[in-house]
Amino acid sequence: MAKKELYIIRHGETDYNRRGVVQGSGVDASLNDMGRAQAAAFFQAYQHVPFAKIYTSTLIRTYQTVESFIELGIPFEKLSGLNEISWGIMEGKVPNTLDDDYYRTLIENWSAGNTAMPTEQGESPEQVMARQRPAIDHILAQTDESPVLVAMHGRAMRILLSWLLGYPLARMDQFEHSNLCLYKLTYTYQSGTFTLDVANDTAHLFAVNSYLEL
Template sequence: MLNIYIVRHGETDTNKTGAINGSATNLPLNETGIKQVEALRDSFDINKIDAVYASPLLRAQQTAEILDRGQHQIITDDRLQEMNYGNWDGKDTRELQARYPQVFDELGYFKDNYSDFCTGESYQHLAARLMDFWHDLVTKHENEAVLLVFHGTASRSMVQNILGIADIALVGEMQNAGVINFTVDDQSKKAYLRYYNRVAPDKFFLEK
């Protein structure tokens, strides 16, 4: 069985202030974010991981480096970047909700139609690149443990599409430095969600 651990990056200043934190908002982790990832690192046995993949964005790279402790060559893959929110990237979420209430769902996340009102990437395009990465991943790795470090909306989309959930609104966003675990059957490639949004100080008993 293949075990895949998905980690959302630690907090950035845009996470803290409630601004849109997409692929064009390439900020580092803030002090809280570093502490979140360090706490996760202390609960996470990186020696049981066979490969580490990360988004090229700074916040994901920093998170991966802290977690990895220099044990692996971190493989950067552009397909793991966060949603490109276009001209809304970095904008205050509350201002957008007041002006465009029709593009927000009940939990305050963007609906599929958000990209009709800005230059942002569609959910369909986001899903296509993430699932292209996923299919490559499960083909390349068998009976291993793999760590993926990327982003909030991107991880929601990946979970939605792996599990065949009709509406991304049914998948809540992980906390910063939260962890998802999938087990994938090596033959059928069917994925099983073992847990979602676990955070330190939980102890993560990694399996292959």
């Protein structure tokens, strides 16, 4: 195999997402009705793609997002390296004004290049990248698997896309995302490089979003 295609998606919506509550890796929340509708819409749009393998984080919201594909008999594997960043003491907490200041300071530090700065009692972007590397190495080592579907999380996705595409982690916020958005990458084995084919695509959610606007 000369190339490998990766379809990387963020999980569907949970009630925590709806309420603006941080989940991180420590809150194992299920999809809500909207999240299930988003998952169904993505399945409807991409069920024709002959995925050779599905990879998810160990958190249930990623499994539920791709469950319809798994029910087709596509093999899947859970990798903890794909888990969301740990937001430490902020997980499961409804943000208030003081929390807004905390997050602002954190993001400003990361954007300034201090990506070794961890969340309080949680992880730094560099720590997340360190645990993502063996997960991606494992996926790429399966040279007979293409395309693959990878279901993961928002901040972890930003970190992953940054280093896969050769950007410093300080620029991770350039990779916008929403629930059940799609990024598609192609890995070329000969050069050992990734190219970005599709970014933050949500066209498959048009019917879901249109229904909500009625």
